[in-house]
Amino acid sequence: MKEIIEALLKFRNDRDWEQFHNAKDLALAINVEAAELLEVFLWKEAKDVNRDKVKEELADIFAYAFLLADKYQFDVKDIVFEKIKKNGEKYPVEKAKGTAKKYDEL
Amino acid sequence: MKEIIEALLKFRNDRDWEQFHNAKDLALAINVEAAELLEVFLWKEAKDVNRDKVKEELADIFAYAFLLADKYQFDVKDIVFEKIKKNGEKYPVEKAKGTAKKYDEL
Amino acid sequence: MKEIIEALLKFRNDRDWEQFHNAKDLALAINVEAAELLEVFLWKEAKDVNRDKVKEELADIFAYAFLLADKYQFDVKDIVFEKIKKNGEKYPVEKAKGTAKKYDEL
Amino acid sequence: MKEIIEALLKFRNDRDWEQFHNAKDLALAINVEAAELLEVFLWKEAKDVNRDKVKEELADIFAYAFLLADKYQFDVKDIVFEKIKKNGEKYPVEKAKGTAKKYDEL
Numbered sequence: 001m002k003e004i005i006e007a008l009l010k011f012r013n014d015r016d017w018e019q020f021h022n023a024k025d026l027a028l029a030i031n032v033e034a035a036e037l038l039e040v041f042l043w044k045e046a047k048d049v050n051r052d053k054v055k056e057e058l059a060d061i062f063a064y065a066f067l068l069a070d071k072y073q074f075d076v077k078d079i080v081f082e083k084i085k086k087n088g089e090k091y092p093v094e095k096a097k098g099t100a101k102k103y104d105e106l
Numbered sequence: 107m108k109e110i111i112e113a114l115l116k117f118r119n120d121r122d123w124e125q126f127h128n129a130k131d132l133a134l135a136i137n138v139e140a141a142e143l144l145e146v147f148l149w150k151e152a153k154d155v156n157r158d159k160v161k162e163e164l165a166d167i168f169a170y171a172f173l174l175a176d177k178y179q180f181d182v183k184d185i186v187f188e189k190i191k192k193n194g195e196k197y198p199v200e201k202a203k204g205t206a207k208k209y210d211e212l
Numbered sequence: 213m214k215e216i217i218e219a220l221l222k223f224r225n226d227r228d229w230e231q232f233h234n235a236k237d238l239a240l241a242i243n244v245e246a247a248e249l250l251e252v253f254l255w256k257e258a259k260d261v262n263r264d265k266v267k268e269e270l271a272d273i274f275a276y277a278f279l280l281a282d283k284y285q286f287d288v289k290d291i292v293f294e295k296i297k298k299n300g301e302k303y304p305v306e307k308a309k310g311t312a313k314k315y316d317e318l
Numbered sequence: 319m320k321e322i323i324e325a326l327l328k329f330r331n332d333r334d335w336e337q338f339h340n341a342k343d344l345a346l347a348i349n350v351e352a353a354e355l356l357e358v359f360l361w362k363e364a365k366d367v368n369r370d371k372v373k374e375e376l377a378d379i380f381a382y383a384f385l386l387a388d389k390y391q392f393d394v395k396d397i398v399f400e401k402i403k404k405n406g407e408k409y410p411v412e413k414a415k416g417t418a419k420k421y422d423e424l
Contacts, residue, residue, distance in 0.1 A: 027140075030143065032247050034247070035250075038244055063189060081110075097121050141349055141352070148347060236367075249348065253345050272401060281376060286373055
C-alpha cells in the first residue's frame with residue numbers, strides 16, 4: 001500500500017494539487033467518485049454491469065481514500081482492523097448471523 | 107492488503123452475510139459510508155473535525171471497497187496504477203499544474 | 213407542485229421508463245444527482261461556483277425526489293411539515309440556537 | 319411551495335443557523351440526507367422497505383433542496399421545467415423509448 005500512496009502523492013505533487021486537497025474536499029471527492037460507481041449500477045442488475053467501468057470508478061474511490069488516509073497519517077491496515085474489532089462487538093455472530101438488520105434492530 | 111481482505115471475508119462469512127453482498131448493494135454501502143464521512147465535515151472546517159470519527163468512517167469505506175474489489179477479483183494495486191496512468195493522459199502536467207479545473211475545461 | 217409532478221410523469225411515460233423507476237433505483241438516482249451537485253462545489257468555495265450548473269443539478273435532484281414522492285403517494289408539503297415538527301422536538305430553540313451540533317451532542 | 323420554504327426559513331432563523339448554511343454545506347447536507355435515504359434500501363428489495371423511513375429521509379432531502387433553491391433565488395417550478403426541456407433534447411422519445419441507456423450511448 002505504501003507504493004500506491006507514493007504514486008498518488010507523486011501524481012498530485014507533480015501537478016501542484018496539494019493546495020486543493022484539504023481533508024474536507026477529499027471527503028467530497030470520495031463521495032463524488034462513490035456516486036459515479038453507483039451510477040454504473042443505476043437502473044440495472046449487478047450482472048448486467050460493465051466490469052471495466054466498475055474497475056475505474058472503484059480505483060478512483062481507493063485513490064481519494066488513500067490520499068485522505070495519508071493526510072491524517074492513518075495506517076489503512078490498522079484502521080480497518082480496529083473497525084472490524086469494533087463491528088464485531090456491534091454485530092456479535094450469534095445475533096447477526098444470517099440477518100441484514102442494523103445493530104440497533106438486532 | 108491480502109490480510110485485510112481475508113479478515114473482512116472472515117467477518118462476513120462468520121455472519122453468513124455473503125447472501126446480501128451482491129455488487130450493487132456493495133456500491134450502495136460504499137455511498138452510505140462515504141456520506142457518513144462527509145457528515146463529519148458538515149457545517150465545519152476541516153481543522154475542527156474529530157479525527158477519530160474520520161478514522162472510523164474512512165475504515166468503513168475501505169472495508170466495502172475491498173469487499174467489492176474482491177467480488178470482481180480486482181487487484182487493488184493494479185487498478186489504482188492503471189487509473190493513475192489513465193489520469194496522467196487526461197491531466198498532463200503542463201496543462202493541469204496548479205489548477206483544479208476538470209479535464210474537459212483544461 | 214402538482215404541475216411539476218405531472219410534467220415529470222408525462223416525460224417518463226412518453227419514454228416508457230416506468231419499468232426502470234422502482235423505488236430503490238430512484239433512491240440511487242437521487243444520490244447520483246446529489247453527487248453531481250456536490251462536484252460543482254469540489255475544490256472550490258461557494259462564491260466561485262457556476263450558478264447555472266447548480267441550477268441544473270438541483271433541478272435533477274428535485275425531479276427524482278418528486279418522482280419518488282409520487283411513487284409512494286406522499287404529499288410533499290405534508291411530509292416536509294411533518295419533518296419540521298419532528299426536528300423541532302430534536303432541536304429545541306433554546307438548546308440549538310447558534311450551534312451546528314447534532315441533536316445527540318446538544 | 320412558498321409556504322414550505324417560509325416554514326423552513328423560519329425554522330432556520332429561529333435557531334440562528336443561517337451562518338452555517340452556505341451553499342457548499344447545503345450541497346453536502348443534501349448528499350448526507352440522500353445517503354440516509356439510500357441506506358433505507360440497503361441489502362433490501364424496494365418492497366421490503368419501511369415506508370415511514372422513506373418518508374422522513376425524503377422530507378430531509380426536500381428541505382435542504384428547498385433551502386439551496388432559496389439561497390440562489392431559484393424558482394423550483396421554473397428550474398425543473400427548464401431541465402425537462404433540456405432532457406427532452408438529450409433523450410428524444412424516438413431514441414430513448416424503452417431503454418435505460420445514457421444519452422451518450424443512445
